Amino acid sequence: MPDTVPPPGAPQAADSAPAEPAPYDPPGAPVAPAPQAADSAPTASAPHPPLRLDALGPGGPYRTRERLTLRDVAGRPAGELSLVPTLYVTRAMAALHKAATPPTERRLAALARAGRLFASGTVDGMTADAYLTTVCRLSGTPLANVRIAVEAIRLSATGAYRSVQAARPVGAVNDWRDPAARSGTAVWVRRGDVFAVHAAGNHPAVHALWLESLALGYRVAVRPSRREPLTPYRLVSALRTAGFGPDQVMLLPTDHDAAGEILRAADLGMVYGGQEVIDRYGGDPLVLPNGPGRSKILITADSDWRDHLDTVVDSVARHGGTACVNATAVFVEGADPAPLARALAERLAELPVLPPEDERAVLPVHPVDVARGMESHLHAVAGTATAWLGGAGQGPGGGGVVAELGDGSAVLRPAVHQLDSPHAAQARVELPFPCVWVAPWTREAGVEVLGDSLVLTAITEDEELLDALLAEPSIRNLYIGDHPTHWIAPGIPHDAYLGEFLMRSKAVIRG
Known part of the structure; x- marks a missing residue:
């Protein structure tokens, strides 16, 4: 359906769950304000310096020779996006595979801090207000909708534990050390370690979903949309500031040729696009396609x-x-x-x-x-x-x-x-x-x-x-009944739970 201080849902014991946050898009909210009079004029926003969005790889920010000019909705240059070559992608993905996964408590605490920093803090010199207006001008998404997306991302980050645990089978536990394993149980484990995301640019809220993979212990590489790369840049920067290392989460802007290397080198991937994405990846068990909703x-x-x-x-x-x-x-x-x-x-x-x-x-x-x-x-x-x-x-x-x-x-x-x-x-x-x-x-x-x-x-x-x-x-x-199609709430599956794709149950018995 939409880029932070210990969280309201601070790290919990494995068998507990955070309090349920309120839905970020309440069904009763109005769809639009009253029409503007024809002779009134919108308030002009203050100009912002040109964006310089570097790749965020294993060695930190990386500015490349090949850079894409970013343009706003009026066609005016708004900044530059570094595009990394295939060799850089290969080395970056190798670093993700070599990295160790931080403990659960540390991941959840860092996610919560990042969510709040993304939503209301200053990230890489850009305030939250400057981010909002810049995303509007880049993507053409109305300001009110960008705010909804920011809240969705914050809630996903601060409520990550609850969201991922909603997908865990009731017969499975999170750790082989659980006492249930002494008599035999199922343990919920990752299907891999490195998750790749080919993100969409139609709405900033698409970046709320992949945060769940970090909560589950995946290392993540995000290929941003060329239309709106600022949201994932700000989010990855916030995650790194909050405690995730450069070998845990990366932003890898690429051309189309190098994009395939990100998916090939990951254990699992998620892609967004039109019907062609469904046609291409629908039969691939290692790629989760997100196409038209209809x-x-x-x-x-x-x-x-x-x-x-x-x-x-x-x-x-x-x-x-x-x-x-x-x-x-x-x-x-x-x-x-x-x-x-x-x-x-x-x-x-x-x-x-x-x-x-x-x-x-x-x-x-x-x-x-x-x-x-x-x-x-x-x-x-x-x-x-x-x-x-x-x-x-x-x-x-x-x-x-x-x-x-x-x-x-x-x-x-x-x-x-x-x-x-x-x-x-x-x-x-x-x-x-x-x-x-x-x-x-x-x-x-x-x-x-x-x-x-x-x-x-x-x-x-x-x-x-x-x-x-x-x-x-x-x-x-x-x-x-009388529920809008856009209704969603934290912990409710969007197109099934992401955890159903990222995880599996493994039988374990111990002495």
Whole structure:
């Protein structure tokens, strides 16, 4: 769904668990502030010095000859990112393999310190406020969403013990020294020692998840996104300041040729991307792919969509529509979907057009040429679907989705299209802004058309249908009733528990 002093969940005994923190994204939070008046102007942010983001390898910061120019959403140069060659990656990964894993208590304490430092401290000379506005300008993510991401990362770091222990099988213990091993037990152990992460740049909160691997004792190499490398740079720097050694966690920016070496040299890896990532790595037991979410909402005939419109709007628009947990399709049973599509379009049309660093911003921002390219793609895939908002041409439902801000950047406004069939191919199209397809649904169409979903919110009282939805393997999370698709809380699996991939149970008996 989103970059620290002893923690509230300070290191615990192996058989205890920290207190449960509150969810970082409460379902009842408003999706957007009131629209900004057309003649008002956002507050200008103070300029920041150009970024110099070095690789963070086994010998400390490393500035390379080959550097990528980082640009903000208006296309202006914002700094440089060092790109390390394959040979450097090979040596860095070898150092991770040679390093020893710190004791659990030390790891958890360092994670908690790093979480708080990342969220509110000064890291590598950059204050928390400067980080927030710089990430907004680099990625186009609205300021409010960056704050949500920062809190998600802080909670993941300070609550790492609870999060990873939620994934441990109830029949397994953490250590062979546990008294249960005298009569025979299962011990939960790592599948390897070095974990590689090819990170995404669509939302800073993606960096909350891999922190769990450090809590489990992995050494970690992160390849940052070229679009938004500042969050992992700040997070890795905070982790090192908090006590993790340079041979425990690294930032390895690379070109595409060297990127494969990071995965090849790791024991296990996690990658983010589009459908091509799923196609390439879906059958690899050593790589965990994270692709499109294609999250959906189903409203059956025993429920009135008017009672749940707020939840639908929130599911589509929260996080600027950029997250895998945003709803991209809404299915309605037993009624014409047009009234829901119309009401949804009216609500989404009210969202303000603002630069990302504005406190009231809720929509993503890109360079104009990038935004125009996404708009063209949307109109091409929409085909004959009925446009209620953001469609091609002028008139009702038209006008496109690009709203230029006059500085070379553009806001991507929402789009709402109505489909004639639950089987329409457009219902699987996911774009990085609030873009939703509204379609009819029938029992004859079955649960299959609702599948391939990271989250399905099912607003229904039909328990037999809910049983079928829960049993459908391609629906990874099922939210029953009036819950937005973006809901998540610490300790709750995102796409299963990461620990299920990183760990295994091994039988142990001792004398």
